[in-house]
Amino acid sequence: MDTSEQPLDPRRRETHPERIEIGGEILLRNDVQAKQLGCSERSVNRGDKDGAPFVFIGGIKYRPEKRYAAFILNRVQEGKPRSPKRKQRHAIQK
Numbered sequence: 001m002d003t004s005e006q007p008l009d010p011r012r013r014e015t016h017p018e019r020i021e022i023g024g025e026i027l028l029r030n031d032v033q034a035k036q037l038g039c040s041e042r043s044v045n046r047g048d049k050d051g052a053p054f055v056f057i058g059g060i061k062y063r064p065e066k067r068y069a070a071f072i073l074n075r076v077q078e079g080k081p082r083s084p085k086r087k088q089r090h091a092i093q094k
Helices: 030-037 041-050 065-074
Strands: 019-022 025-029 055-057 060-064
Touching (some): 025 030
8 A cells, every 4th residue: 555645635725726817817826925925824814804805716715916916005004203202391399
């Protein structure tokens, strides 16, 4: 009985393509998108509740490359620099 090489389960995401092109739109597999951004897949999934674009194809989550990049750029927050605190003068009570 040779168990050195087991065939991959066809349901695993590694058996599905990393990139799919549909109608001129390039879709990246969710784990590949996370790797490109340098974060975990869980961090990428956090944006789903805020409306991050994704689609399931064959039970695997894919994200449109350009629309997801636009979504990330729209989430960038910009703030005004804080003004330096002024010293408060305390009145000396007698």
